[in-house]
Amino acid sequence: MDAVTARPDVDVVVVGAGFGGLTMLYRLRERGFSMQGVEAGDGVGGTWFWNRYPGARVDVQSVEYSLSISKEVQDEWTWSELMAPQAELERYVNFVADRLDLRRHIKFNTRVTAMTWDAKSATWLVETEQGDAWRARFVVTAVGCLSAPLEPAIEGIHDFAGVTLYTNRFPKDGFDFTGKRVAIVGTGSSGVQATPVVASQAKHLYVFQRSAAYTMPAGNRPWAPGEFEALRENYDEIRAAQHASPLGAARFGAVAIGAFRTPPPKILETPMEERLARLDREGWLAASAFAWSDVAVDIEANRAAQQLYAEMIRRQVKDPETAASLVPHYPMGCKRPIIDIGYFETFNRDNVTLVDLRKGAIRRVTAEGIETEQGKFGLDVIVYATGFDAMTGSLNRIDIRGLGGRLMREAWLADGPRAYLGLMVAGFPNLFTITGPGSPSVLTNMMMSIEQHVDWVTDAIGHLNEAGLNAIEPTRQAQDAWVDHVNEIASYTLFPKANSWYMGANVPGKTRVFMPYAGGLDVYRVKCDQVAGNGYEGFTLSA
Ligand code: NA7
Numbered sequence: 255m256d257a258v259t260a261r262p263d264v265d266v267v268v269v270g271a272g273f274g275g276l277t278m279l280y281r282l283r284e285r286g287f288s289m290q291g292v293e294a295g296d297g298v299g300g301t302w303f304w305n306r307y308p309g310a311r312v313d314v315q316s317v318e319y320s321l322s323i324s325k326e327v328q329d330e331w332t333w334s335e336l337m338a339p340q341a342e343l344e345r346y347v348n349f350v351a352d353r354l355d356l357r358r359h360i361k362f363n364t365r366v367t368a369m370t371w372d373a374k375s376a377t378w379l380v381e382t383e384q385g386d387a388w389r390a391r392f393v394v395t396a397v398g399c400l401s402a403p404l405e406p407a408i409e410g411i412h413d414f415a416g417v418t419l420y421t422n423r424f425p426k427d428g429f430d431f432t433g434k435r436v437a438i439v440g441t442g443s444s445g446v447q448a449t450p451v452v453a454s455q456a457k458h459l460y461v462f463q464r465s466a467a468y469t470m471p472a473g474n475r476p477w478a479p480g481e482f483e484a485l486r487e488n489y490d491e492i493r494a495a496q497h498a499s500p501l502g503a504a505r506f507g508a509v510a511i512g513a514f515r516t517p518p519p520k521i522l523e524t525p526m527e528e529r530l531a532r533l534d535r536e537g538w539l540a541a542s543a544f545a546w547s548d549v550a551v552d553i554e555a556n557r558a559a560q561q562l563y564a565e566m567i568r569r570q571v572k573d574p575e576t577a578a579s580l581v582p583h584y585p586m587g588c589k590r591p592i593i594d595i596g597y598f599e600t601f602n603r604d605n606v607t608l609v610d611l612r613k614g615a616i617r618r619v620t621a622e623g624i625e626t627e628q629g630k631f632g633l634d635v636i637v638y639a640t641g642f643d644a645m646t647g648s649l650n651r652i653d654i655r656g657l658g659g660r661l662m663r664e665a666w667l668a669d670g671p672r673a674y675l676g677l678m679v680a681g682f683p684n685l686f687t688i689t690g691p692g693s694p695s696v697l698t699n700m701m702m703s704i705e706q707h708v709d710w711v712t713d714a715i716g717h718l719n720e721a722g723l724n725a726i727e728p729t730r731q732a733q734d735a736w737v738d739h740v741n742e743i744a745s746y747t748l749f750p751k752a753n754s755w756y757m758g759a760n761v762p763g764k765t766r767v768f769m770p771y772a773g774g775l776d777v778y779r780v781k782c783d784q785v786a787g788n789g790y791e792g793f794t795l796s797a
C-alpha cells in the first residue's frame with residue numbers, strides 16, 4: 255500500500271475484545287465512527303476468557319465490577335452471588351457483546367503483530383499474524399494489564415511427561431484432578447485461588463511457594479432473598495459512590511475498602527493488647543493495611559501489622575512449620591492484595607503439602623516431576639500460576655512504530671514505560687492506551703477505570719473531528735511531568751519496596767519502575783477532565 259496516498263479503511267481500530275475493547279466499540283458506534291475490533295482469542299472476555307482456572311473469581315463485588323454504560327445491560331443481568339466466579343463473568347461478557355450487538359465489529363482469532371504510523375497520511379497501518387491489514391486514523395489498544403503470560407524460567411519445563419497446565423491459558427472445558435499428584439507453582443492470586451479447589455479433587459497437592467502471599471477471606475456469599483433485586487434498584491446510588499471512591503469500588507468486600515480516606519487509628523499508637531483485641535473482634539481485617547492509617551506509609555507500622563497477620567495465620571494453620579512458611583517476608587500492601595476462599599485452611603488437609611522454596615529452590619523439571627534442593631516430587635500434573643509481564647507486556651509484544659519509525663518497546667527500554675496520563679505516548683500520535691501504564695488501572699476496580707478511559711478517548715476523538723483536526727499527541731514536557739508525578743506519588747507509599755509485577759520485578763531484565771498511578775481514580779478523573787476542559791492541555795493537536 256502506498257503510504258502517501260493511503261486512505262483509512264476505518265476511523266478506529268480497537269485491539270482486544272475484553273471489557274475495555276467492547277466498551278470502546280460501543281461508545282465509538284454511538285458517536286457514528288467506523289471501526290474494526292481485533293481479538294486474538296476465539297471469543298470475547300479478555301482476562302475472563304483466558305484465565306479459566308478452577309477458583310478464578312473477581313475480587314470486587316460484582317454489582318461494582320459491572321458495566322454502567324448501558325441501562326439495558328445493567329437492568330437485565332442478574333448476578334448470582336456477591337463476587338462472581340470466572341464462568342459467570344464469561345457469561346456476562348458474552349451477554350454484553352450480544353445485547354449490545356458488538357460481535358459483528360470484531361475479527362476473532364486474529365493477533366495484531368504490527369502497527370505503523372504514517373505521518374504523511376496521519377494514519378496507522380495495523381497488521382496481523384493472519385495477514386490482515388487495516389489503515390485507521392486512530393488505534394485504541396485495550397489489551398489488558400495482565401494478559402501477556404510469563405513462562406517461568408525453570409530448566410526442563412518442557413521435559414515433563416505428565417500434563418502441564420497454565421492458569422492464564424487454562425483449558426476451556428476445565429481439568430479433572432481426581433486421583434492425580436498435582437503441583438501448583440506460584441502463590442499469587444491465581445495460585446491462591448486455585449489451591450483449595452484443586453486440593454478438593456487431587457490425590458495429593460504440592461503448593462510450590464517462592465514468596466508467601468498476603469491473602470484474606472473474600473467474604474463471598476450467595477445473595478439473601480431479594481438482596482440483589484434491591485441493589486439493582488439502587489444502581490444510581492451505587493455508581494455515584496463508585497465515582498467518588500479512589501478505588502472505583504465503594505462497597506465492602508473482605509476488607510473495608512470504602513474506609514480508605516477515613517483515617518483509622520495508627521498501629522504504632524495502639525498498645526499491643528488493643529491490637530490483639532482488635533484481632534479477636536475483627537479477625538483478618540485488623541491484620542490488614544486498611545485497618546491502620548500508618549501501615550501503608552511507615553515501615554515500622556507495617557512490621558507491626560505483619561506480626562498481627564502472622565498471628566492470624568498461626569490461628570488458622572495447625573502445623574507450626576507450615577504456618578511459619580506461609581508468613582510473607584516483604585511489607586504488607588506492596589503487592590496486589592489477594593482474597594481467597596479457604597486458602598489457609600487447605601494446608602490443614604492431609605493431601606496438601608506446602609513446598610517452601612525459601613528452604614530450597616526448584617532445580618529443574620524432569621519427566622517425572624519437580625526436582626528441588628529439598629528433594630524430588632513425583633507428579634502427574636503441573637499447574638503454573640506464574641503470572642504476567644504486567645502493564646506493558648501486551649503492548650511490547652506488538653511492533654508499534656511511531657514517528658521516525660521508533661519502536662515503542664525501545665522508547666520504554668531505558669526508563670520504563672512513559673506515557674501522559676497513561677493514555678497516550680509522546681511520539682505515537684493517535685494511539686490511545688486503555689488503562690495504560692501511568693493510569694490508576696490495576697490499583698482500582700478495572701471496570702470503572704476502563705469506562706473512564708473509554709469516555710475520555712471517545713470525547714478526544716470526537717473533539718478532533720468536530721474541530722477538523724487530524725492528530726493528537728502528548729508533548730514530552732507534559733509526559734515527563736506526569737511520569738515524575740506518578741513516581742512522586744509512589745514514593746509516598748511502600749509500593750516500591752517489594753519485588754512486584756507493579757514494579758516490573760517479575761520479568762528478567764525489565765526496568766524497575768512503579769507503573770500504575772497511585773493517587774486514586776477520583777483524583778485522576780478530575781485531572782483528565784481538567785486536561786480536556788482546558789483544550790487538551792499537554793497535548794499537541796494538529797490539522
Ligand atoms: P502473580 O501475582 O504475578 O503471581 C505469580 C506467582 O508465581 C508468584 O507467587 C511468583 O513468585 C511465582 N513464580 C513466578 N515464577 C516462578 C518460578 N520460576 N518459580 C517459582 N515460583 C514462581 O500472578 P497471578 O496470575 O497469580 O496474579 C496476577 C494478578 O491477576 C493478580 O494480582 C490479580 O490482580 C489478578 P514471586 O512472588 O515472584 O516470588
